[in-house]
Amino acid sequence: MNDYYLEEGTPFTGRKLEKLKRFLQQMNLDYDPLITYSVLLCDPQGNILSCGSRHRNILKCLAVASQSQGMGYLNVIMSRLLAHAHKEGHSHLFLFTKPEYTPIFEDLGFFSILCTADIQFMENTSDGIRSYLKREAGASETPPDAGAIVMNANPFTLGHLYLVEEAKKRCNHLHIFVLSEESPPFPAADRLFLVQAGCAHLSGVSIHGGSEYLISHATFPDYFLKDKQAALSANGQLDLLLFGRYFKEAFHISRRFVGEEPFCPVTRAYNEQMQEILPACGIEVCILPRREAEGIPISATRVRQYFAEGNLSALAPLVPPATYAYLEKRLQERSI
Numbered sequence: 001m002n003d004y005y006l007e008e009g010t011p012f013t014g015r016k017l018e019k020l021k022r023f024l025q026q027m028n029l030d031y032d033p034l035i036t037y038s039v040l041l042c043d044p045q046g047n048i049l050s051c052g053s054r055h056r057n058i059l060k061c062l063a064v065a066s067q068s069q070g071m072g073y074l075n076v077i078m079s080r081l082l083a084h085a086h087k088e089g090h091s092h093l094f095l096f097t098k099p100e101y102t103p104i105f106e107d108l109g110f111f112s113i114l115c116t117a118d119i120q121f122m123e124n125t126s127d128g129i130r131s132y133l134k135r136e137a138g139a140s141e142t143p144p145d146a147g148a149i150v151m152n153a154n155p156f157t158l159g160h161l162y163l164v165e166e167a168k169k170r171c172n173h174l175h176i177f178v179l180s181e182e183s184p185p186f187p188a189a190d191r192l193f194l195v196q197a198g199c200a201h202l203s204g205v206s207i208h209g210g211s212e213y214l215i216s217h218a219t220f221p222d223y224f225l226k227d228k229q230a231a232l233s234a235n236g237q238l239d240l241l242l243f244g245r246y247f248k249e250a251f252h253i254s255r256r257f258v259g260e261e262p263f264c265p266v267t268r269a270y271n272e273q274m275q276e277i278l279p280a281c282g283i284e285v286c287i288l289p290r291r292e293a294e295g296i297p298i299s300a301t302r303v304r305q306y307f308a309e310g311n312l313s314a315l316a317p318l319v320p321p322a323t324y325a326y327l328e329k330r331l332q333e334r335s336i
Contacts, residue, residue, distance in 0.1 A: 004049065006080060007040040011053070016040075020061075023048040024223070027063040032223040035060060039080045041073050052077040057090040057212070060221045062097070078108050082124075093124045094212065096221050113213070114242055118225065118234040121215075121242075129213050129242075133250035136208060147171030147255040147286075148247070150214060152300070154183045156194040156323050159259065159298030162291035164199055167257035170286065173204050175251050180210020185304065190326065197322035213246065215239045232266065236273045244281025255284045262290065262297055293317050307331070 012020055020038060021031045038053040038061070050073035053061040059081055064074050085093055097105060099120045102112060110122040113129050123129070147167050153160055168174045176199070178192045186194075192209050199205050215238060222231035247253060256278055261268040275285045290297035298318050306315035307327055316324055 003044055005042055005044075006076075007042060008080075008084075009038045011035045011038050019048065020051060023051060023065075024061060024063060027065075028226070029061060029063055030223040030226075032060045032221050034221070037081075037084055039077055039084070041076055049073050050077045052081050054081055054085055054090075055221075057085065057093050058221065059093055059095040061223055062095070074104070075108065092128065092212075095122050096120070096224070097122070098224055114238060114245065116234065116238055116241065118230075119238050121238060129246050130250075132211070132213065133246055136211070137250040143173045144252045145171065145254050146173040146175055146252050147257055148175045148177065148243075148251065148253045149257050150177045150179065150243070151195070152179045152183060152216070153191045153195050154300050155186050155191060155303060155319065155327070156198045157298050157300055157303055157319050158293070159291045159300075159318075160195070161198050161320055162298075163257060163259050163288055164202065164205065166288050167255075167286070168202060168205060170257070171255055173206070174257075175253065176205065176207045177214060177247075178207065178210055179214060179216050180212070181216050185307070185330075194323050194326060198320040213242055215242070232269070233273065236270045237277065240274055240277040241281070244278050244283055248281060248283055253283060255286055257286045257288060259288055259290050260297070263299060263301065303327075310334075 007016065009016060011017070020040065024031050032053070032055070034055045035053045036055050038051065040048050041050040042048055048065065049068045050064045051061060052059060062074065062077065082093065085091070095105065095110060097120050099115050099117070102115065102120050105122055110124050111126050111128070113121045113123055115121070147170065149163060149167055151160060164174065164176065176195060178195050180188045182188055188210060192207070196207050199207060215235060220235040222228060222235065225231040225234060243256075256274065258271055258274065261271055271287065278285050292298065303315050303318050307330070310331055312328060312331065315327060319327065
């Protein structure tokens with residue numbers, strides 16, 4: 001290995017980034033824009049022999065040149081990625097890959113969480129998902145025949161609150177899972193707080209901070225799937241099967257509630273997938289009508305638009321008091 005050297009980027013830019021992108025294209029992969037660290041293994045002439053990247057605790061864009069496979073280069077890349085992740089406080093790591101590469105990553109200490117026809121989802125902890133869910137479910141009431149809502153709540157609106165209240169009427173306990181990816185302009189911790197504040201008056205409702213096992217379209221790495229439209233469907237299938245297999249078991253979920261989607265075609269397609277996949281897992285999908293304001297369904301998109309415009313009077317009829325107070329404070333801070 002003395003004839004080879006490593007290059008690191010946090011992340012790469014300029015010519016080194018273009019060099020990495022070209023190598024990935026040669027390997028029939030795309031560069032994932034959500035990357036905070038990359039490492040290259042190069043020969044003395046500067047040709048890339050292997051590469052890998054990371055965004056927070058997700059490993060991405062792992063590849064070995066076809067003529068260099070079987071020579072241990074991926075082990076070197078993985079060792080550097082794991083060491084750098086550990087240095088930054090990430091010990092629990094995930095990766096997504098093609099199913100045929102499962103044995104390679106099992107040899108490197110990763111364990112399968114779920115495998116579909118297109119995606120293998122792995123972590124570096126044996127049975128980590130069940131351990132996590134056992135801890136999370138143990139911290140809240142988990143009676144049988146519970147319902148669930150998964151929401152981004154960016155931010156929490158009266159539409160979200162209406163969905164929660166209507167869902168609670170239809171089940172003896174309701175679990176709300178707030179997605180954890182950072183979705184500007186409102187941080188994940190703030191979004192969770194607003195859901196908690198907006199639902200504080202309700203009994204029989206447990207609110208859970210975002211889980212790394214709930215995979216949103218925003219964070220799913222699709223660099224190894226060339227058909228990006230098919231990748232959306234593959235992501236949805238993986239996310240729903242994870243929910244149907246693991247979350248159902250841990251929280252005794254028999255119903256999942258979702259609002260009608262009149263605006264976003266991606267969300268509407270996901271809801272259609274939900275109706276196909278979750279019933280086979282023993283979960284009834286309940287689609288509830290949206291709450292309206294002035295004849296228009298309330299949406300977080302509208303609230304974000306009025307927030308961007310600084311229009312407090314327009315967003316006031318769309319959000320609960322806690323959300324309004326939060327948005328008012330944010331706007332005051334912005335004007336300072």
